[in-house]
Amino acid sequence: MKRNELLSFTASSIYCPSADIHIDPWKPVERAIITHAHSDHAKWGCQHYLAHKDSEPILRMRLGSDISLQTLEYGESFTINGVNFSLHPAGHIIGSSQVRVEQQGEIWVASGDYKLQDDLFCPPFEAIKCHTFITESTFGLPIYKWKPQQEIIDEIKVWALQNKLQGKNSILMGYALGKMQRLIKNLQPFDQPVFAHGAIYNVNEQLRTAGFDLPYIPPVNNASKSDFQGALIFATGSVLNTPWLKRFEPYSTGYCSGWMAIRGAKNRKSIDRGFVLSDHADWDELNTAIDATGAEKVYVTHGYTDTFSRWLNERGVESAEVKTMYGEEEEAATETTES
Amino acid sequence: MKRFTNLFLELDRTTKTNDKVALLKAYFLSAPDEDKIWALALFTGRRPPRKIKTTQVQEWAIEQANIPMWLFRESYGSVGDLAETISLILPVNTSTSEKTLSEWFAYFTQLNKATDEEKKQLILEAWKQLSTYETFVFNKLLMGSFRIGVSQTLVVRAIGEVSDMTSAVVAHRVMGQWDPYHSSYKELIYGENTGDTTSKPYPFYLAYGLEGGLESLGQPEDWFAEWKWDGIRSQVIVRNNELYIWSRGEELVTEKFPELESLRTQLPSGTVLDGEIVCFENDRPLPFNILQTRIGRKNITKKILTEAPVAFIGYDVMEYEGQDVRQKPQEERRKILEDLFEQTEIKGAFKISPLLTFDGWDELRNLHLQSREQAAEGFMIKRKQAQYLTGRKKGDWWKWKVDPLSIDAVLVYAQKGSGRRAELYTDYTFAVWEKDKLIPFAKAYSGLTDAEIREVDRYIKQNTIEKFGPVRTVKPQLVFEIGFEGINESSRHKSGIAVRFPRILNWRKDKKLEEADTLDNLKSILKAYK
Ligand SMILES: [Zn+2]
Ligand SMILES: [Zn+2]
Numbered sequence: 001m002k003r004n005e006l007l008s009f010t011a012s013s014i015y016c017p018s019a020d021i022h023i024d025p026w027k028p029v030e031r032a033i034i035t036h037a038h039s040d041h042a043k044w045g046c047q048h049y050l051a052h053k054d055s056e057p058i059l060r061m062r063l064g065s066d067i068s069l070q071t072l073e074y075g076e077s078f079t080i081n082g083v084n085f086s087l088h089p090a091g092h093i094i095g096s097s098q099v100r101v102e103q104q105g106e107i108w109v110a111s112g113d114y115k116l117q118d119d120l121f122c123p124p125f126e127a128i129k130c131h132t133f134i135t136e137s138t139f140g141l142p143i144y145k146w147k148p149q150q151e152i153i154d155e156i157k158v159w160a161l162q163n164k165l166q167g168k169n170s171i172l173m174g175y176a177l178g179k180m181q182r183l184i185k186n187l188q189p190f191d192q193p194v195f196a197h198g199a200i201y202n203v204n205e206q207l208r209t210a211g212f213d214l215p216y217i218p219p220v221n222n223a224s225k226s227d228f229q230g231a232l233i234f235a236t237g238s239v240l241n242t243p244w245l246k247r248f249e250p251y252s253t254g255y256c257s258g259w260m261a262i263r264g265a266k267n268r269k270s271i272d273r274g275f276v277l278s279d280h281a282d283w284d285e286l287n288t289a290i291d292a293t294g295a296e297k298v299y300v301t302h303g304y305t306d307t308f309s310r311w312l313n314e315r316g317v318e319s320a321e322v323k324t325m326y327g328e329e330e331e332a333a334t335e336t337t338e339s
Numbered sequence: 340m341k342r343f344t345n346l347f348l349e350l351d352r353t354t355k356t357n358d359k360v361a362l363l364k365a366y367f368l369s370a371p372d373e374d375k376i377w378a379l380a381l382f383t384g385r386r387p388p389r390k391i392k393t394t395q396v397q398e399w400a401i402e403q404a405n406i407p408m409w410l411f412r413e414s415y416g417s418v419g420d421l422a423e424t425i426s427l428i429l430p431v432n433t434s435t436s437e438k439t440l441s442e443w444f445a446y447f448t449q450l451n452k453a454t455d456e457e458k459k460q461l462i463l464e465a466w467k468q469l470s471t472y473e474t475f476v477f478n479k480l481l482m483g484s485f486r487i488g489v490s491q492t493l494v495v496r497a498i499g500e501v502s503d504m505t506s507a508v509v510a511h512r513v514m515g516q517w518d519p520y521h522s523s524y525k526e527l528i529y530g531e532n533t534g535d536t537t538s539k540p541y542p543f544y545l546a547y548g549l550e551g552g553l554e555s556l557g558q559p560e561d562w563f564a565e566w567k568w569d570g571i572r573s574q575v576i577v578r579n580n581e582l583y584i585w586s587r588g589e590e591l592v593t594e595k596f597p598e599l600e601s602l603r604t605q606l607p608s609g610t611v612l613d614g615e616i617v618c619f620e621n622d623r624p625l626p627f628n629i630l631q632t633r634i635g636r637k638n639i640t641k642k643i644l645t646e647a648p649v650a651f652i653g654y655d656v657m658e659y660e661g662q663d664v665r666q667k668p669q670e671e672r673r674k675i676l677e678d679l680f681e682q683t684e685i686k687g688a689f690k691i692s693p694l695l696t697f698d699g700w701d702e703l704r705n706l707h708l709q710s711r712e713q714a715a716e717g718f719m720i721k722r723k724q725a726q727y728l729t730g731r732k733k734g735d736w737w738k739w740k741v742d743p744l745s746i747d748a749v750l751v752y753a754q755k756g757s758g759r760r761a762e763l764y765t766d767y768t769f770a771v772w773e774k775d776k777l778i779p780f781a782k783a784y785s786g787l788t789d790a791e792i793r794e795v796d797r798y799i800k801q802n803t804i805e806k807f808g809p810v811r812t813v814k815p816q817l818v819f820e821i822g823f824e825g826i827n828e829s830s831r832h833k834s835g836i837a838v839r840f841p842r843i844l845n846w847r848k849d850k851k852l853e854e855a856d857t858l859d860n861l862k863s864i865l866k867a868y869k
Contacts, residue, residue: 141417
């Protein structure tokens with residue numbers, strides 16, 4: 001006899017049948033809880049959205065200012081049909097939340113994307129005790145081990161300064177939402193003039209208007225070529241191998257991503273420098289997070305799903321991989337729509 | 340080790356020649372001499388062989404990382420490099436080491452006499468002191484496969500510039516038989532006539548591919564033309580009644596070709612010749628793959644000697660009567676070569692590359708069409724006034740290959756295969772650059788290993804930009820060398836070009852996206868081929 005699951009994995013979302021609510025649906029549904037505003041988790045076309053209040057500015061920018069959106073604080077909860085929902089910090093990007101779902105003492109947590117390292121911009125991850133934990137595994141291999149954030153920030157600062165001394169501009173690339181604000185926040189005070197790619201400028205200004213503590217970074221489009229002398233330019237990866245870069249010559253390119261941990265990944269991208277900085281959990285963080293939840297069962301939604309769930313099973317944590325549409329990374333989507 | 344690791348990482352980071360030379364110069368200016376000789380040995384392919392089993396090293400790393408074997412394999416599959424995988428899975432260290440490159444090599448010598456258990460302790464001890472990147476370089480040194488994206492030419496140039504010598508002098512000094520345990524940097528680079536000079540070869544002069552048409556060379560009377568032989572470029576040295584044969588890869592290959600032993604007595608002492616070793620059958624050159632079957636063998640059996648006997652086809656002379664004659668014009672050197680040839684009586688093993696007679700460029704062009712029948716790759720065209728230069732230089736020597744039919748292209752579309760590989764993306768479309776755009780020009784299905792296919796498949800699934808029916812548009816990143824049999828103009832293709840029987844020759848992981856070939860490259864092949 002199979003009991004009805006509190007959450008199930010359907011062809012369009014992580015779904016709660018008792019409350020008729022979808023988490024991060026990739027197809028239009030009536031009611032959706034959104035873990036965070038990255039485009040692989042926040043899709044267009046739902047009738048009602050619910051998310052953390054810090055996700056609001058970006059969700060409205062990306063999905064339309066007129067969407068029906070209800071927001072919550074972390075820890076605030078509501079109940080539908082006997083199912084209690086609340087949001088808790090996931091530490092991934094601004095507004096990113098784990099969704100805690102409880103019914104008659106049974107607790108599930110859908111974590112969306114998360115990391116454990118405190119990035120000093122968004123509130124850090126909080127472990128939530130649960131019976132079933134739904135995790136990502138973007139970097140679910142033991143080759144991925146992040147260094148402390150400050151070390152990477154220092155590497156970037158030295159690189160940008162060296163470029164400046166050689167009369168070059170520095171093009172620092174990464175996801176427009178999350179990675180860039182983290183960088184901007186932590187690279188301050190800047191050692192050179194700074195500019196932002198349009199997509200990043202838009203995200204920054206949305207967040208600044210909503211009251212987040214970020215410095216003003218002027219958009220490149222309002223500047224002239226003579227302004228770009230030893231400057232630091234924040235850009236999305238979509239500009240690689242495009243004429244957009246021409247105005248910055250001579251320049252050096254740097255790319256911030258967890259994938260940069262592997263030399264081949266960097267070399268394939270044809271960039272000058274790779275910086276290993278990720279908003280996802282590394283191998284140790286994934287394992288730590290899962291242990292901290294005390295979960296008996298773990299579902300793995302995206303990344304190295306088969307490998308990671310096999311690892312968990314061998315460690316004695318019952319685990320299964322599930323097919324979702326997450327992890328067709330933020331990059332591809334945001335960059336084609338916003339650059 | 341820090342200094343060398345940094346050099347390695349920085350060289351890996353840049354594709355620009357000038358930056359590489361600058362990095363090398365900085366290294367050779369600042370590193371201690373004991374380290375420089377090791378760096379030089381590594382850059383010139385002289386890493387000493389090591390008695391350690393890769394599988395053991397791997398085993399110890401897995402044990403340290405405390406992960407199961409299958410997980411290690413998965414990790415290795417994603418990284419694609421064993422030394423790197425190990426460096427990434429090992430626990431992160433807090434302690435550091437000040438040992439220099441040469442000190443680590445001294446450390447390595449302990450491995451030679453060590454038991455397995457001692458070896459393990461030595462390696463674990465080293466890993467504990469090294470950062471992730473240092474561990475990576477250490478593993479590379481330990482297990483071989485040490486390749487840096489720097490040519491010997493660049494290293495020679497850098498050393499020349501920091502030591503105020505011409506590249507030609509440096510190139511000559513770093514050649515031949517020396518090993519970093521017994522040579523010092525000072526002696527090797529600055530010392531005149533130290534070490535084993537009897538066997539020391541000259542650096543080869545290498546030709547560029549002909550760029551413009553033949554007409555761009557000027558007057559036909561100023562040029563020699565000969566067949567370009569498809570064998571092993573070799574240098575034959577006879578000094579002090581000893582014979583040394585060097586391959587272009589700077590390998591001493593004397594033992595591999597016993598047929599050529601007679602050159603030792605037939606050529607006068609103090610002779611150095613440049614030429615090609617080619618397999619022959621009844622005086623007809625055989626294709627390269629016959630020769631290839633011989634190269635890999637340890638023992639040269641009688642069967643091989645009768646089935647694929649070799650000869651040395653001489654085409655230049657670098658030393659005559661103990662004198663370096665490289666400064667003399669080609670014409671004069673050719674005369675010397677012909678005289679030498681006349682004096683010998685071993686016409687079987689020693690041949691001379693015939694000069695082609697032609698009256699004007701048109702006639703030469705017609706002759707070129709016979710290259711295949713001659714088992715030649717095309718022509719070598721040499722200016723009669725040419726000196727024998729060092730390394731790859733433009734101007735006086737040109738090669739004009741009959742079959743330059745391969746190109747580096749970018750994977751842009753993929754489709755699933757059929758049958759056994761129905762679940763994998765195995766049908767690929769490749770493109771070349773035209774300005775900022777990638778223009779598709781060929782589809783190819785075969786040529787990769789199963790492991791490579793799986794890796795490419797994974798890449799495709801993770802990097803799909805768009806799906807259109809069964810076809811995925813893939814984020815352009817992967818570069819492959821595509822070979823083909825023929826090329827024609829085609830109005831039906833977007834590229835304006837149709838190639839025949841395209842196939843994947845190599846996955847060029849060393850090539851960056853922007854290093855792929857251009858449509859212009861493809862068009863120049865078309866022009867050359869027509
Ligand atoms: Zn995300
Ligand atoms: Zn995600």
